[in-house]
Amino acid sequence: MNAKPTVCPNCGAVVLFVPAGSWSRCPECGGAYGGDSAPSGDSNPMMSVIKVICWVMIVMMAIVGVGVAVMFVGCLAAISKF
């Protein structure tokens, strides 16, 4: 179920962490990583939060960009009437 290939932060190899109780163990270097703070690089909750924040930033920048563009076009239209 939880067996996803993950880059081991200790030895750098892509391994399947072996679940052992509340923690996982790297089969390559034998390093153990504790339950709550998951050892994975891609699939830990912190990365998901950062991805969500990045998406919010991108959406906000897009909205601001569209707003500026609309104002710019509006100004050009107003100026061109004179």
Ligand SMILES: [Zn+2]
């Ligand atoms: Zn390792």
